[in-house]
Amino acid sequence: MNLHEYQAKELLKKYNVPVQEGIPVDRADAAEEAYKNLKVQYGNSFAVVKAQIHAGGRGKGKIRGTEQRGVAVGKSAEEIKQIASNILGGVLETIQTGPAGKLVSKVLVAQDVYYPGPNPIKEFYLSILLDRGRGQNVIMYSTEGGMDIEEVAHNTPEKIFKEWVHPGGGLQGFQARKIAFNLQLKGEAFKNCVKFVTNLYNAYVGLDCSMLEINPLFKTADEKIIAVDCKMNLDDNALMRHPDLEAMRDISEEDPTEVEAGKYNLNFVKLDGNVGCMVNGAGLAMATMDMIKLSGGEPANFLDVGGTANATTVEAGFRIILKDPKVKAILINIFGGIVRCDRVAQGVIDAYKSIGNIEVPIIVRLQGTNADEAKKLIEESGLKVQSAILLSEAAALVGKAIA
Structure with a gap:
């Protein structure tokens, strides 16, 4: 589960x-008030x-049809209000969103930390994630x-450091100091960085994150280290331990079909192809997608109905697939082990009759438990x-x- 920047920062402060x-605000006039409050509190x-x-x-993305960046600096209440007005309600296109962009419903009005002082300011990069190959968390x-961190990783990979953390012992003091040393920090900034990294790792573990990225990690002119x-991405499988975090989910940022699939406990991922897939088992689903590619098609989705599928869940999956206008054919590939083929067949029949007038060709392959009964159901x-x-x-x- 992804979190917004303002949500992630509130959680970090607890650590x-x-x-x-x-x-955070969702109106331009509220942005103006936020600026005034920040100015009173911090004096910038x-x-x-x-x-x-x-x-x-x-920061590099633009609101569609304008030159307005997704991150902008203002130096007066009026200017902040205007920037917020330009961004709110617009579609922000970035290198990660692609041409589809994302609708902006909220902005964060944040304090200025690039103020001058006795020491130079500096931007760093730091992230924590799981290295599945080693079975350890890694701090990059x-x-x-x-x-421009992506360009750094591509052009000068030697500038990217990694520190692996053993799951049994957690982050050690010498590792936090090593990170501060490699970032070329000294004195008070060095001490603050050690504390920052230690507390950040505690947050990563305590919140059951799957990824935590701070960019930029910033050294202020008065030697503070701040995010x-x-x-922040949270591990979906651990949300049962964090009902308060699950409540922070913003489904408006997620694909509607994936949200709907989640209501029926379907493992669904939307893709850009023209052949809808309904399969039981992740391995068989991947093999099915490969066969579709070899036949000249492109998978429109990944849909694993799981081992507990019934007529209701199959009908739901069927409806979700049909919502994609790009789908020209649907392939249902079920190997009945735990799930019974006749249940799947009944779900297909119910969905077909309920939706009605389906013009998309449907190909069904049912093998395994009750396959004969399933075939008879479909034929009749x-x-x-x-x-x-x-x-x-x-x-x-x-x-x-699809030819």
């Missing part, structure tokens, strides 16, 4: 991780307005933070459904249907 303070004339969407690259960091931006239903025994035969029928 004593210093952050750039800000006030400048403030930053940040679009709150679940995507990176906001670099002296080159900011908007100017934060991207009078539906225009093509059946296959071998997966290669099903793929060939798909290829013919």
